[in-house]
Amino acid sequence: MKLALSCAAYAALLPLVRAAGFNLLNNWQGSTFFDDNWDYYGSWDNLTLGDVNFVTRDVAFAQPQLTYVNGAGNAIIRVDNVSTVPQPYKRNTVRISTVDTYGLGSLWVMDALHLPYGCSVWPAFWSQATKWPEGGEIDTLEQINMAASNQYALHTVDGCMASTTAPMQGALTDPDCGTEEPYKTQGCTVEEPNHASYGAAFAAGGGGVYATLLADTGVFIWFFPRGSIPSDLSVSNPNISPNPDNWGTPSASYPSTTCPTSTYFEPQHVIIDITLCGAWGGIPGTLNATCPGVPADAPSNYCYTTYVAGDGSNYGTAYFEIQYVRIWSNVTTASSTSSSASSGPSSSSSGHSFSSPTTSVNSTLGNGGSGSARGSAQSLITHGAALAAFLSAFGTAALLA
Numbered sequence: 001m002k003l004a005l006s007c008a009a010y011a012a013l014l015p016l017v018r019a020a021g022f023n024l025l026n027n028w029q030g031s032t033f034f035d036d037n038w039d040y041y042g043s044w045d046n047l048t049l050g051d052v053n054f055v056t057r058d059v060a061f062a063q064p065q066l067t068y069v070n071g072a073g074n075a076i077i078r079v080d081n082v083s084t085v086p087q088p089y090k091r092n093t094v095r096i097s098t099v100d101t102y103g104l105g106s107l108w109v110m111d112a113l114h115l116p117y118g119c120s121v122w123p124a125f126w127s128q129a130t131k132w133p134e135g136g137e138i139d140t141l142e143q144i145n146m147a148a149s150n151q152y153a154l155h156t157v158d159g160c161m162a163s164t165t166a167p168m169q170g171a172l173t174d175p176d177c178g179t180e181e182p183y184k185t186q187g188c189t190v191e192e193p194n195h196a197s198y199g200a201a202f203a204a205g206g207g208g209v210y211a212t213l214l215a216d217t218g219v220f221i222w223f224f225p226r227g228s229i230p231s232d233l234s235v236s237n238p239n240i241s242p243n244p245d246n247w248g249t250p251s252a253s254y255p256s257t258t259c260p261t262s263t264y265f266e267p268q269h270v271i272i273d274i275t276l277c278g279a280w281g282g283i284p285g286t287l288n289a290t291c292p293g294v295p296a297d298a299p300s301n302y303c304y305t306t307y308v309a310g311d312g313s314n315y316g317t318a319y320f321e322i323q324y325v326r327i328w329s330n331v332t333t334a335s336s337t338s339s340s341a342s343s344g345p346s347s348s349s350s351g352h353s354f355s356s357p358t359t360s361v362n363s364t365l366g367n368g369g370s371g372s373a374r375g376s377a378q379s380l381i382t383h384g385a386a387l388a389a390f391l392s393a394f395g396t397a398a399l400l401a
């Protein structure tokens with residue numbers, strides 16, 4: 001009852017969408033899911049320092065296929081769970097990003113049957129502008145290891161705060177979306193209360209839908225378990241124009257009252273990736289929260305040596321199975337992006353790469369104030385990596401595992 005009242009009040013007082021009518025700009029679904037408009041990263045994970053290579057399109061389609069459409073017509077995006085990886089090499093996985101970008105007035109939706117999970121696994125369905133953090137980042141789905149439910153977050157330049165009074169289903173755990181001081185924050189995080197939002201429970205419930213609205217009214221994210229998906233998000237009919245104003249209280253609400261989207265967000269690339277270990281999930285004390293047996297004196301590369309290296313038997317659940325990804329907008333065309341963003345790694349960063357054994361964390365991150373130092377710091381914080389914890393827990397060796 002309380003919930004129904006608050007939904008009604010919210011809808012009545014605060015329409016999220018001004019102009020009715022979204023146009024379908026992209027529908028990635030079925031046999032053509034991977035054909036157009038995706039960039040494959042094609043580099044090791046120099047963004048969040050996971051122990052992975054994000055493969056090129058060619059490698060992703062070669063055996064063992066890491067992206068393909070299965071017999072049910074669903075897109076699979078997965079970690080290589082077939083190959084044996086000798087130390088100190090990395091394991092293959094996937095990061096794909098839309099070539100086009102989507103600005104205020106856009107709605108992106110994923111309907112999935114399965115999300116990647118497992119100890120060391122760190123998946124995300126998220127977005128960022130070509131310029132980061134100036135253009136902002138929205139983490140729709142992001143979790144690590146055996147976490148019980150999803151976590152939402154925004155990352156922006158300083159000044160964007162999550163409202164502490166906005167109606168939402170989730171629990172606001174950090175209101176500060178700013179990232180400008182590199183060591184400061186994990187972004188403004190919201191915990192999803194529904195355990196069916198992630199992990200084995202997501203799959204057991206038949207999956208569900210994540211929807212993100214970027215509008216002049218704010219950023220709003222909904223999670224719908226399979227049984228509660230609005231009828232205007234039909235798998236079989238992409239031609240219905242959805243109306244988020246009918247969807248009830250969002251899981252996460254970031255209204256423009258405390259974070260004006262026109263100030264903090266530029267058109268977004270929508271991204272799907274799976275990394276392993278790295279600057280958030282791989283920290284022993286973080287891994288420890290949901291995975292068993294991490295010793296108190298675990299070395300910084302414990303996650304890598306325990307899970308990533310060796311056979312792939314840990315990764316049988318480390319895959320997305322996606323019925324569709326759709327992007328609607330109140331305009332009729334997406335923004336085209338520069339050619340540099342449409343081939344190869346699409347990070348805007350001109351930052352330092354972490355691939356050299358002589359790279360020191362401090363000289364790369366903390367000092368200099370140069371563009372490259374900033375770029376590297378960006379990379380670490382993207383997806384809410386706990387940079388301070390990372391710096392205290394990891395040595396240079398961890399970057400090279």
Ligand SMILES: *[C@@H]1O[C@H](CO)[C@@H](O)[C@H](O)[C@H]1NC(C)=O
Pocket residue numbers: 018019104105106214215216217330331
């Ligand atoms: C589209 O949505 C944006 C952001 O919500 C709004 O500013 C703009 O006026 C809308 N445009 C149209 C044509 O409805």
Ligand SMILES: *[C@@H]1O[C@H](CO)[C@@H](O)[C@H](O)[C@H]1NC(C)=O
Pocket residue numbers: 284285288294295296297298
């Ligand atoms: C993990 O948790 C256990 C039990 O609380 C503790 O004994 C161990 O020291 C922890 N390990 C790390 C790396 O925090």
Ligand SMILES: *[C@@H]1O[C@H](CO)[C@@H](O)[C@H](O)[C@H]1NC(C)=O
Pocket residue numbers: 078081082312313315316317318319
């Ligand atoms: C890899 O994972 C798939 C499910 O994604 C599973 O069917 C297969 O048996 C796994 N392969 C190995 C070698 O573990």
Ligand SMILES: *[C@@H]1O[C@H](CO)[C@@H](O)[C@H](O)[C@H]1NC(C)=O
Pocket residue numbers: 043046047345347349350351352353354375376379
């Ligand atoms: C990551 O690697 C790619 C390819 O080498 C490079 O273009 C990009 O600048 C690197 N990014 C960072 C943050 O090091």
Ligand SMILES: *[C@@H]1O[C@H](CO)[C@@H](O)[C@H](O)[C@H]1NC(C)=O
Pocket residue numbers: 362366
């Ligand atoms: C790294 O830089 C920080 C901040 O300047 C400093 O406090 C710390 O001692 C440095 N650590 C190393 C290992 O040099």
